[in-house]
Amino acid sequence: MTCTLATSSPEQTRAFAQQLGALLQPGDVIVLAGEMGAGKTAFTKGVALALGIDEPVASPTFTIVREYQARIPLVHVDVYRLDHVQELHDLGLDDLLGEEAVTVVEWGDKVSAALPGDRLDIRIEFGEGDDDRVFTIDCAGASWVARRDAIVAIAASATSAVEG
Amino acid sequence: MHLLALDTATEQVSVAIGRDGAVLGAVQLAGGRRHAEQLAPAIEYLLRETGVHQDQFAAIAVGRGPGLFTGLRVGVTTAKVMAQALRIPVVAIPTLDLVAYPLRHTSRLIVAVLDARRKEVFHAGYHAVPGGVQRAWDYTVATPAELVAELETFTGGILLAGDGVARFRDEFAALEHAERAGAEHSTPNVAALVELASARMEREEFEQPWDVHPLYLRQSDAEIEWDRRGL
Numbered sequence: 389m390t391c392t393l394a395t396s397s398p399e400q401t402r403a404f405a406q407q408l409g410a411l412l413q414p415g416d417v418i419v420l421a422g423e424m425g426a427g428k429t430a431f432t433k434g435v436a437l438a439l440g441i442d443e444p445v446a447s448p449t450f451t452i453v454r455e456y457q458a459r460i461p462l463v464h465v466d467v468y469r470l471d472h473v474q475e476l477h478d479l480g481l482d483d484l485l486g487e488e489a490v491t492v493v494e495w496g497d498k499v500s501a502a503l504p505g506d507r508l509d510i511r512i513e514f515g516e517g518d519d520d521r522v523f524t525i526d527c528a529g530a531s532w533v534a535r536r537d538a539i540v541a542i543a544a545s546a547t548s549a550v551e552g
Numbered sequence: 553m554h555l556l557a558l559d560t561a562t563e564q565v566s567v568a569i570g571r572d573g574a575v576l577g578a579v580q581l582a583g584g585r586r587h588a589e590q591l592a593p594a595i596e597y598l599l600r601e602t603g604v605h606q607d608q609f610a611a612i613a614v615g616r617g618p619g620l621f622t623g624l625r626v627g628v629t630t631a632k633v634m635a636q637a638l639r640i641p642v643v644a645i646p647t648l649d650l651v652a653y654p655l656r657h658t659s660r661l662i663v664a665v666l667d668a669r670r671k672e673v674f675h676a677g678y679h680a681v682p683g684g685v686q687r688a689w690d691y692t693v694a695t696p697a698e699l700v701a702e703l704e705t706f707t708g709g710i711l712l713a714g715d716g717v718a719r720f721r722d723e724f725a726a727l728e729h730a731e732r733a734g735a736e737h738s739t740p741n742v743a744a745l746v747e748l749a750s751a752r753m754e755r756e757e758f759e760q761p762w763d764v765h766p767l768y769l770r771q772s773d774a775e776i777e778w779d780r781r782g783l
Contacts, residue, residue, distance in 0.1 A: 415671070473774045477621040482669050483585060498776050504670035505695070530695075531671075 409438025419496030422512030560627030561619025570746030613749030665716035
C-alpha cells in the first residue's frame with residue numbers, strides 16, 4: 389500500500405519527516421529515491437530532529453556514510469558515488485544496519501537488492517512550483533504494516549495529502 | 553600434523569591451533585565486532601603459548617561463511633595471506649557446518665541458524681550420519697518467518713542451534729516440535745573446524761589460497777545502474 393502527500397517548502401518537508409521520525413524504531417531502514425535537489429537530505433534532517441540529534445546533518449554524498457549518536461542513533465548513507473554493490477559491503481553495510489540504529493539510504497532504490505526487504509520506501513518527486521514536492525510512501529515492509537495507519541494519518545494531516 | 557584454524561564469520565573471533573584433529577589451544581572472543589584488531593594478536597598469543605612455530609602448520613583452516621561481510625573478509629583474507637606466505641594450502645569449511653557438527657549425536661534434524669542482520673538468517677539443515685553430519689538443504693539466506701514456514705512442514709523432531717535462534721526466539725517459538733540447543737551451540741565451534749579440516753587434510757581435500765572464496769549468499773557483484781550520472 390502506498391500513500392502520497394505534497395509539501396511546498398523544505399521546512400514543510402522537514403516537519404513531515406519529523407512527524408514520521410517519531411514513529412521510528414531501532415533497526416528501521418528508510419530508502420529515499422529522488423533526483424538531485426529533490427529534498428532527500430532535507431527529509432533526513434527532519435528524521436534526525438525527531439531522533440533527538442542536535443548536531444547539523446549534512447549530505448553524506450562525499451563521505452558516503454555519516455553516523456550520529458542519539459537516543460536512537462542515525463546512520464545516514466548516500467550511495468550516489470558508488471559504482472558497484474560490492475562497495476556497499478566494503479563500507480561494512482551489515483554492521484551499519486545494526487539493531488540499534490535507524491538507517492536512511494539516499495539513492496537507496498539503486499541498490500535495493502542489497503538492502504533489507506523490511507524497509508520503508510519513499511520516493512520524492514518535483515511538483516509544479518519550484519519548492520513543491522510529492523512524496524510517495526510505500527509501507528510494504530513487514531514491520532511497517534503495523535505503522536501504516538499512523539503514516540496515513542501523518543500524510544492526511546498535511547493539507548494537500550491524497551491517499552492512493 | 554599441525555594446523556591453524558580461524559573463523560570470523562559471526563560477531564565472534566575464534567582461533568585455534570590443532571594437532572592431529574585435536575585442539576592444542578583456542579581463543580574465542582565474543583561480540584566485539586573487532587575482528588581486524590583481535591585476530592592477529594590472538595594468533596600470536598596461541599603460537600607463543602602452545603610453542604608451535606608457524607612453519608609447522610600443514611594448512612590453514614578457515615570458516616568460509618555464510619556470514620557478515622566485514623568479519624568474514626578479515627578471516628578469509630588472513631587465511632589466504634598466511635597460507636600463501638607459508639606455502640601451504642587452505643581448508644575452507646562452511647561456517648554453518650561448524651554449528652551443526654558438534655550436535656551430530658542426535659537423531660533429530662539439526663538446523664544451524666546464524667543471525668544475518670537485516671532481520672534475516674543464514675541457515676542449513678543437517679542429518680547425523682556415521683562420523684558426522686550431512687546437509688539436508690543448501691546454505692540459504694531467508695527471513696526467520698520463511699525458515700519457520702519451511703520447518704513447520706517437517707514432522708520429525710528438530711534441534712535448532714546458532715545465534716540466530718536466540719536473536720529471533722519469538723519467531724522460532726512457534727515451532728512446537730523444535731528444541732533450542734544450549735548456549736554453547738550458539739556460535740561456530742572452532743574445535744569442530746580443527747576436526748573437520750584435519751579429516752579433509754587426510755583426504756587431501758584442500759584448496760590453494762587463491763582459489764578460496766568466501767560464501768556470501770547475498771548479491772555483491774552487480775554494477776549499480778545510474779542513468780543520469782556523469783552529466
